[in-house]
Amino acid sequence: MYxxxxxxxxxxxxxxxxxxxxxxxxxxxxxxxxxRGNALATADNILAHExxxxxxxxxxxxxxxxxxxxxxxxxxxxxxxxxxxxxxxxSFVLVSAAVGFLNALNNIAAVILFxxxxxxxxxxxxxxxxxxxxxxxxxxxxxxxxxxxxxxxGVWLIVACFAWIAxxxxxxxxxxxxxxxxxxxxxxxxxxxxxxxxxxSRGANLSALPxxxx
Numbered sequence: 001m002y003x004x005x006x007x008x009x010x011x012x013x014x015x016x017x018x019x020x021x022x023x024x025x026x027x028x029x030x031x032x033x034x035x036r037g038n039a040l041a042t043a044d045n046i047l048a049h050e051x052x053x054x055x056x057x058x059x060x061x062x063x064x065x066x067x068x069x070x071x072x073x074x075x076x077x078x079x080x081x082x083x084x085x086x087x088x089x090x091s092f093v094l095v096s097a098a099v100g101f102l103n104a105l106n107n108i109a110a111v112i113l114f115x116x117x118x119x120x121x122x123x124x125x126x127x128x129x130x131x132x133x134x135x136x137x138x139x140x141x142x143x144x145x146x147x148x149x150x151x152x153x154g155v156w157l158i159v160a161c162f163a164w165i166a167x168x169x170x171x172x173x174x175x176x177x178x179x180x181x182x183x184x185x186x187x188x189x190x191x192x193x194x195x196x197x198x199x200x201s202r203g204a205n206l207s208a209l210p211x212x213x214x
Contacts, residue, residue: 011073018066019193021059029056039133040126043114050111057107064097110135156191163188 029052035041046053071093079086113132116125123131163185170181 007073007077011070011077014066014070014073015192018063018070021066022063025056025059025063029053034136039129042133042136043129046111046114046132053107053111057104060104060107061101064100067093067100068097106135156188156194160188160191 033042033045033049033053035045071090075086075090078089110132113128113135116123116128167178167181167185171178174181
């Protein structure tokens with residue numbers, strides 16, 4: 001197998017691993033345990049299923065490690081096209097992962113507050129639950145030009161990027177419209193699923209690379 005095709009398949013495999021692990025921490029657990037606007041119910045749910053919540057924190061941390069591995073794999077695939085942009089991509093991923101690791105502390109702090117005990121007994125349970133809910137809410141908050149991947153996938157990923165930005169702005173300034181915005185923007189978010197399937201099944205377009213890069 002050509003090294004470039006192998007790099008593409010490796011990137012696709014890491015993407016698949018990310019797709020298989022991320023939904024548990026990002027979708028399933030929050031949907032089961034977090035009740036928007038109700039700190040008491042959220043605290044009760046998390047304390048009743050504390051192991052699940054802790055597993056979601058662990059899964060979140062593992063997800064950031066996988067994300068870094070994905071960036072390295074994509075760098076190997078795309079550095080022959082434009083090394084500067086590939087390095088920039090890895091840099092952004094490293095910053096994102098670092099923020100993600102720190103963000104996990106919010107959920108850890110929430111568990112500590114919900115459990116109470118020791119020095120936290122001086123704080124009323126209702127206040128602790130509200131603070132814990134705050135930490136939970138805080139936690140919740142190159143391919144287009146390469147031609148070694150389909151141009152359509154590149155465009156789709158760019159659209160997905162702006163869709164995520166739009167969704168973040170909506171959550172920050174217009175939280176009541178978040179659900180509707182997510183519904184409308186959801187098709188854009190399947191771009192990463194599409195590129196993962198392409199990398200796994202087709203690899204890379206070798207004709208778009210110089211012979212020495214293949």
